[in-house]
Amino acid sequence: MxxxxxxxxxxxxxxxxxFAAEYLAxxxxxxxxxxxxxTLARKFLMAGRGGLNLTHSEDLESFIARYGTAADWVGPMVRAFTPSDLRAWCEGLGQExxxxSSGRVFPRSFKASPLLRAWQARLDDLGVTVHFNHHWAGWNDAGALIFTDKNGASxxxxxxxxxxxxxxxxxxKLGSDAGWVDILRNRGVGITPFRSANSGFTHLWSDHFADRFAGQPLKSITLTHNARRVPGEMMIAAKSHERGVEGGVIYALxxxxxxxxxxxGQTTVHIDxxxxxxxxxxxxxxSAQRGRASFSTHMKKAGGLSPLAAALLRELGGDEVSTLSPIMLATLIKALPLTLSAPFGLARAISSAGGVARNAVNDDLMLNVVPGVFVAGEMLDWEAPTGxxxxxxxxxxxxxxxRGIEKILKGSD
Structure with missing residues (x-):
């Protein structure tokens, strides 16, 4: 040792x-x-409020493909620490x-807080020292790290x-405010501009539709964009400053x-x-006779649509949808076009794309222009869907x- x-x-x-602290300690x-x-891990705790989705059980190659253009360099790291390894680590902390049903992996407790408490206890046992309320301000001329504490002292x-x-x-507001960007950019580190990822997108619903269906999920649909089809559900977002859609199928695409x-400037998705x-x-x-039934009632009884789905059909198709022939109406129900524009802001996005550029770090994730300083997690320029x-x-x-840190420190012994 x-x-x-x-x-x-x-x-x-x-x-x-x-996790790096645990490994190195x-x-x-x-x-x-x-x-x-x-306090520690605020975003982690927030993610666990609805059930902490740790990883996914799909086959490893399909899993790695989810990282898109970053799969070539993120993939080998995931192969070295697989979803099975992550589950074993979690269970080693006493969290089964x-x-x-979707293939997603969760702690049996379905919460982040028990896992974090067990994790902090392990870190304490390993002798890890935590300094709270320390805001990083960069380096001094001698290369030492500078922090500002809660009293404003250096x-x-x-x-x-x-x-x-x-x-x-x-x-x-949970801590990931990208305040480090200017510090690294001023040292010559390449930074890819941040963009929203796993975010909702704007569509200007009518006031009537927004007032009635804000916050409601459109369940059991399939969304298509650029020939890729994703099943799941979509949420109607109708706040005054952000009207549009969000939810699982939107995040996946x-x-x-x-x-x-x-x-x-905009794009069209199609909803089945x-x-x-x-x-x-x-x-x-x-084709069944509608009789005196309202359009919504007919869509429920004959078409099997929920009230939200029927209202969305009229919202996007206009009042004339009630006059369409059965085949034209069925065609619209199976591929209802929805035009989307700007993504919701970073403050509401689940994650972000962008960050420290891949070519700004070496194969061990050490900054090329600041030797001995490494980068990990969402600071790096990769993105992935939820799941x-x-x-x-x-x-x-x-x-x-x-492991990169361990390598250079052992080499300096």
Whole structure:
């Protein structure tokens, strides 16, 4: 075991920083974690409020493909720390996991807080020191780290190596405010501008539709964009400043939608409101006599549409939808066009694309222009859909960077 005479500073107390701290403290190094909030892992805890989605159970190659253009360099790190490894780590903390019906993996408790408490206890046992309310301000002329504490006093920290794990730019109120961007850019580090990922998109609903259906989910649909079809549900977002759609199917296609919007100003997705029935069968059902029934009632009884789906059909198709022939109406139900424009802001996005550019770090995730300083987690320029892929890569990149730190410190012995 390495003697604890080498200090490692980890800046950021989220999953990436804590996992690297655990690895390095377990290897015998003196580890100090600095966080500018009074508690650790705030975004992690927020993610766990609705059930902490740790990872996914799909086959590894399909899993890695979810990282898109970053799969070539994120993939090897995920292969070195797989979803099975993450589940084993979680269970080693006394938190049993299970696979949900969607293939997503959750702690049995379905919460983040029990896992975090067990994790913090392990870090305490390993001797990790946590410094709360320490805002990182860069380096001084001698290369030491500078922090500002809660009283505004300057704190200098000397470290043999450092890991930056400050998160991306989404949910800034929880700590990931991208305040580090100018510090690194001024040192010559390449930064890819941040963009919303796993975000909702704008559509200007009518006041009547927005007032009635705000916050309601459109369930059991299939969404198509650029020939890719995703089943799931979509939420109607109708706040005065952000009207549009969000939810699982939108997040799964968010990178494709965002890129099209950036290129063309807007893009169209198509909603299959009845994916479980063939077009011809639906048209036959819609041929039933409507009688005195309202359009909404007819859509419910003959078409099998929920009140929200029927209202969306009229909202997007106009009043004339009630006069369409059964086959034309069925065609619209099976591929209802929805035009989307700007993504919602970073403050509401689940994650962010952009960050420290891949070519700004070496294969061990050390900054090319600041030797001894490594980067992990969402600070790096990669993105992934929801479903466990975000946390998996966060852990995997943290482990990879920690091993890189271990390599250079052993080499300096």
């Amino acid at each position: 390495v003697q604890k005479y080498k200090n490692i500073a980890i800046i950021g107390g989220g999953p990436a920083g804590l 377990g290897a015998g190094y003196a580890v100090h974690v600095y966080d500018h909030k009074p 996991t299970f696979v949900g 704190v200098i920290a000397h470290a043999d190596a450092a890991l930056l794990a400050l998160g991306g730019a989404s949910w800034p 968010s990178a494709s939608i965002r890129d099209a919007v950036e290129r063309d 409101l009845r994916p479980g029935i063939a077009l011809e069968d639906l048209a036959r059902r819609l 466990g892929y975000l946390l998996q890569a966060t852990f995997a990149t943290a482990r990879h960077a920690a």
